[in-house]
Amino acid sequence: MPPIDAPPSEQPFEITVGPNDMPKLNMRHPPSAQEVCVFTYGAAVTSWTTRGEDHFWLSDTNKWEPKGKAIRGGIPICFPQFGPYGDLVQHGFARVSEWDINNCMVNEDGSVSAVFGLSSEMKDREGVQAWPYQFEAEYTVTLSYVGLETKLAVTNKGQEPIKFTAAFHNYFKVTKVDNARVFGYEGCKFLNRLEGDKEMPAEEDTGSGLLIAQETDRIYLNAPEELAMFDFASLKVLKIKKTPTLGDATLWNPFGAEGADPGWENFVCIEPACITNPATVQPGETWVGAQLLGVE
Numbered sequence: 236m237p238p239i240d241a242p243p244s245e246q247p248f249e250i251t252v253g254p255n256d257m258p259k260l261n262m263r264h265p266p267s268a269q270e271v272c273v274f275t276y277g278a279a280v281t282s283w284t285t286r287g288e289d290h291f292w293l294s295d296t297n298k299w300e301p302k303g304k305a306i307r308g309g310i311p312i313c314f315p316q317f318g319p320y321g322d323l324v325q326h327g328f329a330r331v332s333e334w335d336i337n338n339c340m341v342n343e344d345g346s347v348s349a350v351f352g353l354s355s356e357m358k359d360r361e362g363v364q365a366w367p368y369q370f371e372a373e374y375t376v377t378l379s380y381v382g383l384e385t386k387l388a389v390t391n392k393g394q395e396p397i398k399f400t401a402a403f404h405n406y407f408k409v410t411k412v413d414n415a416r417v418f419g420y421e422g423c424k425f426l427n428r429l430e431g432d433k434e435m436p437a438e439e440d441t442g443s444g445l446l447i448a449q450e451t452d453r454i455y456l457n458a459p460e461e462l463a464m465f466d467f468a469s470l471k472v473l474k475i476k477k478t479p480t481l482g483d484a485t486l487w488n489p490f491g492a493e494g495a496d497p498g499w500e501n502f503v504c505i506e507p508a509c510i511t512n513p514a515t516v517q518p519g520e521t522w523v524g525a526q527l528l529g530v531e
């Protein structure tokens with residue numbers, strides 16, 4: 236790690252403000268030339284770079300107003316509800332709530348972590364009161380030699396079991412959606428969200444990955460712990476490793492459908508999630524879901 240008097244560009248943590256004075260944390264891991272930016276609004280990762288190259292797509296339409304609208308791009312956190320499956324706002328309140336920065340640390344192995352917190356005690360935070368449970372959520376973002384890890388830990392602080400769905404809504408940047416091939420979903424059945432969540436059989440494994448050639452909105456069931464995406468133009472391989480607690484994974488691109496973000500051609504959403512088998516947390520217990528992202 237850099238010495239304490241290292242130049243500002245090498246310091247691991249820097250809290251600054253983004254558009255409209257929205258607080259954000261820049262975290263660096265100089266030995267691997269990685270950097271990540273996380274806004275406290277939604278604890279939203281908005282960029283992750285290796286040697287200056289960003290792997291996340293961020294919409295040009297973002298208004299950067301912390302007023303109930305999620306930042307589109309990066310990694311919105313869907314919690315405690317994925318999509319419209321429940322009584323809460325679409326994808327839950329975590330992505331439209333202001334999170335605290337609980338801790339920033341250099342770990343023993345030289346990796347760096349930032350920990351964000353949101354709990355039912357923070358009654359002033361957007362949406363929190365709409366969920367009738369006592370909870371403490373901790374979101375840890377870590378940069379290490381292997382890549383970027385995001386980890387959501389949810390502790391039940393109440394007296395009754397908590398049930399929720401969640402996802403890391405990754406917006407991966409691609410040169411063009413049809414240059415991308417997704418690997419890992421071969422052999423998995425999926426719910427087709429475009430056909431009322433109809434369960435579809437697994438597609439044939441062609442060995443050359445899945446091409447998105449039309450509007451796609453799917454929840455893959457029992458998705459493997461490792462997924463990957465290859466971009467033919469940039470020759471970039473992106474690898475996703477997820478914990479078994481995130482049994483599902485989605486695949487989404489609106490492909491120019493009505494209302495699609497004008498930048499739709501440049502992202503593919505692959506979202507490790509627990510949707511079809513919601514998480515249940517007993518009083519006093521903690522549920523943990525994590526993903527590790529790497530690029531080659």
Ligand SMILES: O=P(O)(O)OC[C@H]1O[C@H](O)[C@H](O)[C@@H](O)[C@@H]1O
Pocket residue numbers: 305318325326428452453485486487504
């Ligand atoms: O527009 P948002 O609420 O951010 O949701 C964006 C997308 O998220 C997920 O990928 C869902 O499967 C899609 O159905 C949804 O359109």
